[in-house]
Amino acid sequence: MNTASKFTNWLVQNSTPFILAVPLLAVALLTGAINNLLITRIITVLFINLILVISLQMFMGNSGILSFVHVGFMGIGAYVSVLFSMTPEAKTATLPDLYPFLQPIHLPFLASLFIGAFVAMVLAAILTYPLMRLSDAAAVITLFALLVIINTVLVHYSILTNGPRTLFGVDNYTNLTNSTVFGLIAIFLAFLFKESPIGLKLRASRDDRYAAASIGVNIVQVRWVSFTLSAFVAGFAGGLWAHFITSFSPYAFYLTETFNILTMLVIGGTGGVSGAVIGTVVVTLVREALRGVENSINIAQVLPFTLVGFTEVFLSIALILILIYRPSGIMGGREVRWRQKVKSFEEPQEAEKAAGSSV
Numbered sequence: 001m002n003t004a005s006k007f008t009n010w011l012v013q014n015s016t017p018f019i020l021a022v023p024l025l026a027v028a029l030l031t032g033a034i035n036n037l038l039i040t041r042i043i044t045v046l047f048i049n050l051i052l053v054i055s056l057q058m059f060m061g062n063s064g065i066l067s068f069v070h071v072g073f074m075g076i077g078a079y080v081s082v083l084f085s086m087t088p089e090a091k092t093a094t095l096p097d098l099y100p101f102l103q104p105i106h107l108p109f110l111a112s113l114f115i116g117a118f119v120a121m122v123l124a125a126i127l128t129y130p131l132m133r134l135s136d137a138a139a140v141i142t143l144f145a146l147l148v149i150i151n152t153v154l155v156h157y158s159i160l161t162n163g164p165r166t167l168f169g170v171d172n173y174t175n176l177t178n179s180t181v182f183g184l185i186a187i188f189l190a191f192l193f194k195e196s197p198i199g200l201k202l203r204a205s206r207d208d209r210y211a212a213a214s215i216g217v218n219i220v221q222v223r224w225v226s227f228t229l230s231a232f233v234a235g236f237a238g239g240l241w242a243h244f245i246t247s248f249s250p251y252a253f254y255l256t257e258t259f260n261i262l263t264m265l266v267i268g269g270t271g272g273v274s275g276a277v278i279g280t281v282v283v284t285l286v287r288e289a290l291r292g293v294e295n296s297i298n299i300a301q302v303l304p305f306t307l308v309g310f311t312e313v314f315l316s317i318a319l320i321l322i323l324i325y326r327p328s329g330i331m332g333g334r335e336v337r338w339r340q341k342v343k344s345f346e347e348p349q350e351a352e353k354a355a356g357s358s359v
Contacts, residue, residue: 024183049261050187051182054189059227059230061275065135066140068143072150076120077113078238083105166248167247167248172244174243189233201222202222202226238253264283267319267322268282274336282330286315
């Protein structure tokens with residue numbers, strides 16, 4: 001087999017992230033060419049949400065365990081990254097009681113993102129190892145309880161987070177370009193993880209944990225590694241989001257955002273990276289369209305009352321219908337792939353025999 005054939009076979013087997021990345025890159029380039037502030041904002045948020053949904057898919061899709069806590073690690077990444085990227089003057093104005101050793105620190109944007117993601121990963125590694133022994137309803141309940149704990153700490157740790165009040169003074173570093181780059185990198189990272197030995201073992205434990213354990217799979221370890229890596233990605237998404245919104249409170253990382261991210265993943269399909277990407281795109285477009293309809297109805301005063309929450313109600317109904325009629329999501333757990341046509345060739349002798357017998 002020559003080099004070209006080997007490359008073609010490799011590309012066919014690993015075509016999923018390329019197929020997903022090309023249209024997203026085209027959308028980003030088109031958005032940049034249009035240069036409309038609203039569209040740019042929507043697409044930038046889409047890529048940030050995509051990173052967060054992919055972080056959830058890396059654990060939830062491969063392990064089969066529903067996780068509510070990833071938005072909490074997003075919040076940790078957001079707060080830690082802004083503590084390192086904010087100027088000392090902004091810290092003095094926003095966080096007057098901040099620890100003295102943190103006051104003069106002012107790092108570049110990219111370094112702050114990685115520090116925030118690393119802290120989220122370390123905390124996830126410390127807090128969740130015992131929880132990885134749990135499965136089914138027990139695991140879901142404990143992970144939800146962990147989200148409550150993280151949110152409570154963020155709300156009351158006023159020295160670092162300004163408490164329940166809005167944290168402001170964050171520089172706007174996140175833009176369409178870097179959010180697109182990191183979003184595409186997240187797609188390739190999630191696909192590589194899925195095809196890695198850890199990803200294969202994790203899915204084996206998802207399908208039948210007793211059979212997986214019987215052939216030597218350390219279920220606790222592979223779940224723990226998957227969770228810590230996904231927490232890193234979630235923390236990175238939180239840092240990007242914080243430097244895009246520039247002012248936020250701990251309540252931004254709680255139930256509402258959890259519902260949004262779960263809706264994107266469940267509607268697209270938890271079983272694959274393609275489902276995470278397609279679910280994010282579909283829900284984002286539908287939500288923005290419904291918001292436009294809701295605003296138009298309210299401005300035109302079509303109804304005798306103000307229409308509030310129409311978007312959330314519609315998405316909730318859509319999520320219920322998906323869970324009833326297609327619980328595996330739009331993609332059904334499958335990945336988009338480049339299907340190579342396979343041609344069958346008969347041996348010359350066999351072909352001659354077949355021709356002779358037909359005469």
